[in-house]
Structures are given as C-alpha cells and as structure tokens.
Amino acid sequence: RKEVEQDPGPFNVPEGATVAFNCTYSNSASQSFFWYRQDCRKEPKLLMSVYSSGNEDGRFTAQLNRASQYISLLIRDSKLSDSATYLCVVTLIGGTSYGKLTFGQGTILTVHP
Amino acid sequence: DVKVTQSSRYLVKRTGEKVFLECVQDMDHENMFWYRQDPGLGLRLIYFSYDVKMKEKGDIPEGYSVSREKKERFSLILESASTNQTSMYLCASSESGLEGGNIQYFGAGTRLSVL
Numbered sequence: 001r002k003e004v005e006q007d008p009g010p011f012n013v014p015e016g017a018t019v020a021f022n023c024t025y026s027n028s029a030s031q032s033f034f035w036y037r038q039d040c041r042k043e044p045k046l047l048m049s050v051y052s053s054g055n056e057d058g059r060f061t062a063q064l065n066r067a068s069q070y071i072s073l074l075i076r077d078s079k080l081s082d083s084a085t086y087l088c089v090v091t092l093i094g095g096t097s098y099g100k101l102t103f104g105q106g107t108i109l110t111v112h113p
Numbered sequence: 114d115v116k117v118t119q120s121s122r123y124l125v126k127r128t129g130e131k132v133f134l135e136c137v138q139d140m141d142h143e144n145m146f147w148y149r150q151d152p153g154l155g156l157r158l159i160y161f162s163y164d165v166k167m168k169e170k171g172d173i174p175e176g177y178s179v180s181r182e183k184k185e186r187f188s189l190i191l192e193s194a195s196t197n198q199t200s201m202y203l204c205a206s207s208e209s210g211l212e213g214g215n216i217q218y219f220g221a222g223t224r225l226s227v228l
Contacts, residue, residue: 008153032215043203043219044156087155091215100146100171101217105155 003027006088006104013111017078021107023071023088033064035073036087038106044087047073078111085109116140119204119220126227132191134223136204143209145187146217147171147179149200156203162187163209194227201225 006023013019025033033050048055050062050071061074071088088104120135138145146161148171158171160179168179176198180188187206191198201224205217 034215043221044217045219046216049215100158100161101215102158103148103156105153 002104003102004088004090004104006086006107008105008107010108010110013078013109015078015080015111015113017111018074018076019078019109020075021073021086021088021109023073023104025069025071025088025090025102027090027092028069030069030090030092032091033062033071034089034091034101035060035062035071036089036103038085038087040084044103047086075109078109080111080113083109083111117204117206117218117220119202119223121223122221124223124225126191126194126225128195128227130191130194130227132194132225132227134189134191134202134204134225136187136189136206136220137185138187138204138206138218139185140206140208140218141184142206142218143184144207144217145181146205146207147177147187147189148203148205149173149198150203150222151200159189194225196227199225199227 004025035047036044037047038044050064054063059076063072085106087106090102117138147159148156150156162168162181178190203222204220207217
C-alpha cells in the first residue's frame with residue numbers, strides 16, 4: 001500500500017464549479033500535512049498547510065481527519081488558473097526524518113471555460 | 114525569494130555515462146533533497162542531506178550517489194546511467210526545525226534522457 005494515496009483524476013470542471021480532492025495516508029504517526037500545487041512543466045510549490053481544525057485560504061479549504069487518516073482539499077468558484085496538479089504531502093517528525101516529505105502521486109485538475 | 118537553481122533544464126546522456134546534476138540554493142538552508150518524478154508514481158525521494166557532508170538515503174537510492182561539500186550545493190551523481198533513470202529530477206531545500214523544515218522550495222527540474 002502506498003504511504004500517501006490520491007485519486008489521480010483527471011478532474012475536468014467548468015469555471016465556477018466546486019471541486020474536492022481526497023487523500024489518504026497509511027502511517028498513523030504522520031505529524032504534518034500539506035497541499036502542494038504543481039503547474040504544468042513547473043516545480044511544486046506549497047499551497048497550504050492542513051490543520052486538525054481545518055483551515056481556509058480564500059477559495060481553498062483543507063480538512064484533516066486523523067481518525068480516518070484522510071485529508072481533503074476543497075476549491076470553490078474554480079478559476080482557469082486553478083488548473084494544475086495538486087499534491088498531497090505528509091511528513092513524519094523525529095528520528096532521521098528531518099522534514100522528509102512523502103508526496104502523493106498528485107491529482108490533475110483542469111478548469112475549462 | 115528563495116531560489117533553488119538546477120544547472121540544466123534538459124540533459125541527454127548515453128547508457129553507461131557518469132552524470133552529474135547540480136543544485137544550488139541561496140537561502141542558507143540546512144536541508145537539501147533530490148527527487149525524481151515519473152508519471153503515475155509522483156515524487157520519490159532519492160537522497161537528502163541535513164548538513165554539509167551529511168547524507169541520508171531516501172526511498173530509491175539505488176544507482177545514485179550524492180555529494181554535499183558546501184552548504185549551498187547538493188549534487189546528484191549517476192555513476193553509470195541506465196535507461197530506467199530517464200526521468201525528471203527535482204532538487205529542493207528547506208530550513209531545519211519543525212516549522213520551516215516542512216516547507217520545501219524546489220528548483221525548476223532537470224529532464225534527463227538516457228539513450
């Protein structure tokens with residue numbers, strides 16, 4: 001079983017739609033959770049952290065369910081510029097982890113006019 | 114802004130060649146990482162380093178080695194390139210510590226083709 005699993009998509013949605021991505025992780029000792037975004041032919045960049053209480057950044061909402069080992073990202077009012085691959089990222093703390101991130105394979109989103 | 118620079122965007126090498134991929138960061142970060150990214154497999158960690166001359170194996174270190182002689186520079190070495198090492202290689206850096214260590218800054222990537 002992969003450490004971090006995502007539905008690869010692709011998700012094709014019209015502008016203005018609401019879309020949600022899910023991610024599960026296998027290691028219950030995982031400590032920190034993030035969503036990174038990768039535009040086509042570009043490097044990944046941090047989109048937002050995911051906190052236990054849930055957090056929102058504009059049109060983006062991230063949720064964490066530790067009991068189910070599940071992370072989600074909700075995008076409201078999708079824009080063309082939201083088209084990208086969204087990477088679910090999990091990290092362990094301590095030992096030799098030193099900020100070692102484990103990436104999901106990514107979910108491809110295409111927003112069309 | 115943090116800048117992570119990879120020496121080449123595209124490389125074409127022949128099977129058996131020794132290949133060097135160079136990465137330089139300008140933010141005095143302690144941690145540096147090398148990943149490869151393949152369709153359907155996502156980013157996989159090859160090696161990382163949390164200090165000069167220190168290195169740790171990642172998830173797929175076979176066929177690779179690394180060198181970190183200076184804090185700002187982290188090199189990935191393919192001793193004898195093989196066709197299954199054709200991939201996109203991404204370098205990243207991060208601060209040490211619980212907070213900063215979770216945010217990695219990536220270079221633009223090197224697309225390596227081994228023929």
